[in-house]
Amino acid sequence: MSEAVRAEAKSKPADTSQTVVVKKYANRRLYNTESSSYITLDNLADMVRQGRDFVVYDAKSSEDITRGVLTQIIVEEEGKQGQNLLPTAFLRQLIGFYGDQVQSLVPKYLEQALGAFGHQQEQMRAAMQKTMGGMFPFGNMEEVSRQNMAMMERAMSFFTPFYRPADLGGQAGAQSGTQAGGPASADTAAEIASLRAEVNALRAQLAAKTK
Secondary structure (H helix, E strand, C coil), rough: CCHHHHHHHHHHCCCCCCCCEECCCCCCCCEECCCCEEECCHHHHHHCCCCCEEEEEEEECEECHHHHHHHHHHHHCCCCCCCCCCCHHHHHHHHHHHCCCCCHHHHHHHHHHHHHHHHHHHHHHHHHHCCCCCCCCHHHHHHHHHHHHHHHHHCCCCCCCHCCCCHCCCHHHHHHHHHHHHHHHHHHHHHHHHHHHHHHHHHHHHHHHHH
């Protein structure tokens, strides 16, 4: 390929609507097929922040290893100074859910809770941009932010009653049938409904404060 063709290819803007295919080779190098260049986990983290969708395949077996690579990104980010997002207690609870009878409930619940939190953050950003030209309601936005954090803390601690430390032994096993049965399922549905009600209340507060 001539230099002129290469320059033309580089000058074309990337189609952000397309899923980027990344290949991981045996030497652990990541190859971005869209930009035809080698990238790092930091580059993939930036793509996530920019809203770019990507999938990672093992170059030899063609296996989809996206989940594993995303987990590596989280480990890298958690290892950076001052960028910890996952509290130690939460990590212990999360590990405790593996192999537990409520394991299947955890992913969907966390997805909904984080989705609601992200939606609230977007509303806050929109409210900030809308009010930048006049008097900015710092106090009001700080209060909404505190409510958001309280809601997330409540969401993260929701499964605490199901967490069974190793030292409980047989007592935890005896209670597992009750926890995994009808009452636990009803409590789960009620708690999710309660969180949704809180989200709707926060939306109403934002709407009122930005008028």
